[in-house]
Amino acid sequence: MIGVALVFPYLFKMFVWLLRPVYRLLFGFSGEVATRNLNRNLSRTAMTSVILCLGIAMIVLMSSLNSAFIQTYEKIIYSSYGGNLDIEFHHIEKTDLEQLKKIEGVADAQTYPLQSVIWNLHGQKRKLPVYGVGEEWIDRFPLFAVSGKSHSELVSNLEKDELIMDQIAYDVWGGKIGESISLETLQGTRNFKVVAVVNSMKNSGYGAFMREDDFRDSFGLKYERNALVLKDENTTPLELRERVFNQFGGRIMEMFGPEDWVSVISVTYTGAFSIINFLVILSIMISGIGITNTLLINIMERVRELGMMRAVGVTRRQLIRMVLLEGFGIGLAATVTGCIFGILLIYITSTFLEVHSLTYQFGVSWTIILFIGLFGILISLISSFMPAFRAAKTRLSEVLRYE
Template identity: 30%
Template sequence: MLNMWRISWRNVTLNKKRFFFSLLGIIIGVAFITSMLIADKTTNEVFKYYEQMYVANADYWLLSDEQTFSEDNVSAKLNNTMVTESLFVLDKQAFIDLSDKSLNQRSVRITGVNDQNSSLLKLPVIEGSLDNEGLIIPDVLANLLNKKVGDTIQFSNLGEAKISAIVEYTQLLASPSNWEGAKSASFRVMAPLSMLREWTSMDNELSYIRLQTNEEGEQLFQSLQQELKDTNVYIQPVVADDRQSNDIGGLYTFFYLIAGLSMLISGFIVFNMIYTSVMERKKEFAIMKSFGYLQASISKLVLIEVILMSLIGTIIGIPIGIWLGDIFMQTLLSVFDFDMVYTLNWKIPTVVAIVIGIGFPIIFSLFPIYNAGKTSVLLTLKMGNHTDSLKRQYVFRGIVGVGLLTFIFIDHFVSYLAILASIILLFPFLLKGISKIFKPIFKVFLGYSGILSTHNLTKQLNRNANTSAILAIGIAVILLLSSVIESAPEGYESEIRNTYGGDIRITSEAPWSSEDITTLFSYDSIANVVPLTEATPITWKTINEEDRQFSIFAINDNGPALFEDSGKDSLYLDLQEEPTILLGKRAFDEWGGKVGEYMNVNTPSGKQKIKVIDVVDTSHYSGYVGFMDEGHLNNEFGWKNSFDMLLTLNNKYNGEQLRDQLWKDFNGHLSKVKTVEDEIKSTTSALSGMNELILIMLFLIIALASIGTANTLLMNTLERTSEIGTMRAIGFTRQQVRKMVIGEGLLIGLAGVIGGVVSGMILLYVISKSKLLGDFISFQMPINNIGVALIAGLLLSLFASWIASTTASKTNILSSLKEG
């Protein structure tokens, strides 16, 4: 057995350059897979971590549809053995006292709590301590203000307090990291409740109360639901669900797509090497069989060769993948607005990557392994002509390829896979076509060597075409992703403008009075003012009885357009008939039910079963939202008040011009000013940042495919050793041999790049015309990334060709002629 492993090791390392490039392909493939699995797992853990940090150990919370409520009204209800801990919270909008910044940049949300050390809070302290005497501020605010523990912050018209602790990012104190971001989002700090009450004279007021209960907490929840039914206070379970603020589902698809691409390319490199090795050793296998070796023994010998390569590639690739995963996470999280921290979750992904790393080279090599064992002694020794067989293969590939290409007329997900398969099958014809087109050009620049390179390309047409096709598929998929990311902001912008309901949304800490509305209408810049009622947070259950949380907007046929649907008028009428709900698409998918079924909702009036009558498209919270008729939301549902206004501006004005004036006129109770441009920017900023990742992935995928090109060229030149020796003997120079091989590599790379761009355009066209994604993705090619693909593809192919040409040019004339 040990002897067989030694033989396999000798065979696999017989050609060191080919072994090196095949091994490099496995290493990079394993590294990619490892890094993407780590990125997937770590990203998921990061957002779960911050969800749990926000929830802490709280089970329920008491809230109000009037923003604040009296502590006296609920304190008696909390004197219950089922309540093990409570946290009293008051929120108040204020302004940091800074002379060189605008009001909106200075706005800050102060959260007063009665116990900063409560287990119902999770505050990751960087510096200082939670002493219940001073302010707790996030590190981004400390950096902007250049403050440290012990320094003081002055709040306009309130007071001054020292900083007792600086903390890492947490949702409760999420703050903008720069002054530009502060124009559209308030800073957040935490203060002792007694201090905030003293400053504001809100001695008995609370915004909410967090509760921790024992095992009988569900009984308390049900009893309080009944007791609070007709009051302005309601109880909700505390649910770890931040889907309204984070839509990262698409990231996971991106991770697995890149991992799959890298595995496909690496697997093809291994297949090429093993298949060529098997073809080269047909005589050897035939002789072995004539001496009594069984089919299984020969297949086992080749299998051990693959296992050796996969083991070495995996051992080297895993640590590189962990390092890449860390870099990828740093780049990925930098596209979000907040300074998140993470712990790299590498253990489980590493185990999975090891299994995949060892397994995928074996899977891709199964055919050549089987083929080695099936070697026929007589046919191999006769060395028959396979020209007719190859012609039949090309005809078969052409017929099947054209047949699969007809899937461009079928609107289904399977069509995309069929198109990719057709591209691979038709690539020999594309390669031959490009070879003929560029033959005159190669003749001019490379002379007779250029003519030979176009001729040699067809000697191993299948292998060369497959190498080029793999490069094309990688480029096509990455360009498609890039195009989606570039066109998505336009789709989002259109959807946001159509469903935002106005040009500016302003939020108050108290219900808007008629005097406030009159003041708003007095502005020359404002064309219309309409109230927006948002019930939040509202918890509900999925079909699988999992707790979720979102907002529900009140709508009516005379109100602002908050969603897109062709049958809006009939939907409004249906909603008015009885308490029913419309769901945004993302909320509907998460719920898991069907239109016409009932969802369980914890309303301010208690638990209710509400019928879902349709699914609509909306930009609000990325579709993770519901809509109800205004009358039913106010009455049966139990949400009475509105704290938001939607402002529509006259054509010659924009939101930035009005923002400062709104803060000045309503600074006593205004808590947020958000323009439609702010919403567009916050929604699309992460997508814009992802384009940098796409460029990196594009380059790396091309680099991986170029390793396959180098490997293929090495195999081509090794098979033509005798031919190259003859050419050298009759006067061909080393330089001419090198040019010939470089020409072959350039044609493979050129075909791959051109084929990739064309394939990407075909895929993008088909997707842009589909009913599923057509409204979201427009047909536009990412010109910058196409330029990167062309340059990187040609340069890396040139580099791969140069490596192979160096080997070819060093061919020993005498030994090669002896082999012939």
């Protein structure tokens, strides 16, 4: 951004050079004078334009980052939620799993154990959700995202007193892979070696995973309360929930699906980015005041020139057109450069996220670019109206009195 600000006067000068034949062809004398005036006091005009340019670039980037974060979390959620529906029962009977599989629209189902375990962290006691996972079903119902190997391979390699930590819990812990954490078990406080770190959206990404049989030996949970469900292609998430609820009714404490998490994440990030976008739009509107100020100063410096032009037959309409074309040129240069710079920022950001193993891919919404571009040009035109009418009100008698 500093680099763009430093080279912008040269970019602006080149842009005016490209704009001159277009203005001359479309607007004749008014266009010729407008492009000439844009090159006068180049540093002042360019700095006014670059403020608008940076504001447009930032709103292009922010509108893209909003969808980027949603895309990232959406992929993680769907790859680590364990299915299309996670049900928490008040209790699960022995026959419930078979009944769940027989419901219309259910492709497969699996129960799993979950326990909030007391975790001794740096002398303090905290709760850590621990999931018991089986290598025979974890590939069909992935509770975490893994790269480089299959879920079942990772789980099958777990030894007794070993577990996998979620990234957020791992960051809270502050240790390293290969070190141990202390958990309260049926046999008292035991150390469990952390052998891997994974990403998951279960419990907002805070938890740990161990083999199902080791889980039962350590925590003695006999009755499971959670079930994962996969739906078939012809069933919608809403239909699946209705049929499950009709079967089990009041025994269900909670049903949550990946689309619910996506909605929560979308609302959260969209709300946060709305505040940022509002501030950027406010800065763009303030830059419009800068355009007005620059044009007014230019008019005050050229008041005698404008009077002489009126004296030789230039009409008020032509003067208004000249100033409007100046403002339009400032805004057009800022808008075009800002959109190009914003697209470059999107590309840089997508490359950065790709390096850090996230999922955002480079992409440009031309509809958003079009609306932002029109908004920038509209701001510049609105900002030019007052200076234009100020120039048109120049009194010929007062000007000529001093010539």
